[in-house]
Structure formats: C-alpha cells, structure tokens
Amino acid sequence: MLPRIMELEAALKILAAFDRERVEYVLVGSMGMAVLGVIRATRDIDVFIAPDEANVARLRRALTSVFDDPSIDEITSADLSGDYPAIQYAPPSGDFSIDLLARLGERFRFDEIEWQEVTIDGIRVRVATPRMLYRMKRDTVRPQDKLDASALRDRFELEDE
C-alpha cells in the first residue's frame, strides 16, 4: 500500500482555512510553481507569512482548524519576526510539512513578495508571481532551486534583471 502524503484534501483544507481566517500569506515554493503550471514532486507546502502578532494568531487558528494539534501554539510572531524566520510545522501524521517563512535571507520579506490571487475549487489562493518565484529560487543555494528557477525562466520567458 502506498504511504499517504499531502493528499489533495489536506492541501486544499489548509488553503481554505487560510482563506477563511483571512491569513496574510503567499504560496511560494514548488506548490506555488505547481499552481502556475510548472509541476514537480514535493513534500512540503511553502508559504510566506506576514509575521505580525494578529496574523500569526490567524495562522494558528487556521492550522488548528485542520489539525487538532496543540504544538501549533508554538508558532509565534516573536520567533518569525526575530531569530527564527523559518518555521516548519509537520502534522501528527509526519507525511508532509508546512514551511512558514517570514523572510528569505536579507532580500525578501513578506511585504516585498509580489502575488496574485486565483480561485481553485472555490478557494481563494494567493500565489507568488512567476517573476517573484524565479527571483526567490534563483537567489538561493539549493541545486533543486536552481533547477526550479531554470524551469520558471524558460516557461515564462523571464529575463534576469
């Protein structure tokens, strides 16, 4: 039997909960690429999050509505705004993770992320623009990110700035 992972239902439940709770977020990473039509396998959902206290409270409410897990309370505005701008939350199943980012290096903060809103199965989803994803992928060090950047550049005919 195949292991369960990030089933569509779970991914959509998370995005629906973000929409319902009015979480200020932007879908980035490979799931953001998938929405844009550049598809590869992944084990996580990467989201940029506005790290202010009110928004992180909405984020916790959204996640708690999907996963009955008290550890979600450990996600704090103080951490995201301070020394821990990258927080990974893995639900109890351990099948996938939700990777929360408040900033990426010194170049990208939430307020600087270009995004667009689309509706998928009735759920409003905020996804980074192709140009934004390309810039984020291009400027990180992972080989996978370099491959992703190349795929985005070719697919959307993007040019280096």
Add this chain to the structure above:
Amino acid sequence: MPIRKFRSVEEMTPLPDRRPFDPENLRLAIAWSHAAMALHPVKRTPGVHKYRSYEDMKARDQRRSSGSSVSE
C-alpha cells in the same frame, strides 16, 4: 494523463506546458509527490521546528531525505 511509451530516453519529449491556474495542476503535483514518496518514503518529525534561515531548514530536510529511507 495518458501513459506514453518510448524506445529510449533520447526519444522522450517533455510534457506539454500546463496552463497556469488550472485546478488540475495541484492534483498532478500531489499525484507526483505521492509517487515520489512511495519510491523514497521520508517521515517528518511531527511538531513545530524553528530555523534561523530557509537554507538551514532545507538543509535539514536534505539530510533527513538522504540519511533515511523510512523515518528519523
């Protein structure tokens, strides 16, 4: 998506570009992820994990992925 067969890797043509924002895109990504997980299962440690950078977080994922085929 139909199955396509080739006599060699060289003959394989890339998949056609998917239309941006097609709801099917997300389904395809998750189906591919499912297949990848079946071939190389890696469990995340449940809970909240904090990192000083995106790179630290992904490096940890990479070590987990290459260090174990089942779980931590």
